[in-house]
Amino acid sequence: MSGIRFSKDHEWVKVDGDVATIGISPYAQEQLGDVVFVDLPAIGKKVEKGKELAVVESVKAASEVYAPVSGEVVEVNDALGDAPGTVNEDALGKGWFAKVKMSNKAELDGLMDDAAYKTFCANSH
Known part of the structure; x- marks a missing residue:
């Protein structure tokens, strides 16, 4: 499974083995404005799919970033x-x-590929 997958909460996941790198989509950062x-x-934090993973603050608002998969945080982007x-x-x-080291790879099945995500964004206005 290559490429990036997206959640309905506008997070993205890129998988390498059983580790998922997670961020927010370009659509989400555009909506937020300047972070x-x-x-x-x-x-080491255990995260659950759909629960808060991080918080991002912009000039417009503070927003939760939800974990698109469950597992344990193994690295964060200190930069x-x-x-x-x-x-x-x-x-x-x-x-x-x-x-995040995933505890249930089957959760990836509920995420969208790039084409499905673009359609989702276009229809969510």
Whole structure:
């Protein structure tokens, strides 16, 4: 399974083995505006699909980032502490939030591929 998958809450997941890298979609960061702060989870934190993983604050609002998969946080993007704007500049790359060792890979089946996500975004206005 290659490529990026998306949740209905506008998070993305890129899987490498049993580790999922998670961030927010370009659509989400556009809606938020300029990101000024990211509150990342602690390494070792157990996360549940659909529950809060992180918080992102922008000039417009603070928003929860929900875990699109369940598991344990194994790495966080500490660079966002000094450069939260990276989320705006490279949402699908350097703007990732956390890496989670998945406890249930079957949860990936409920996520959308790029084409389905674009349709979802176009219809959610």
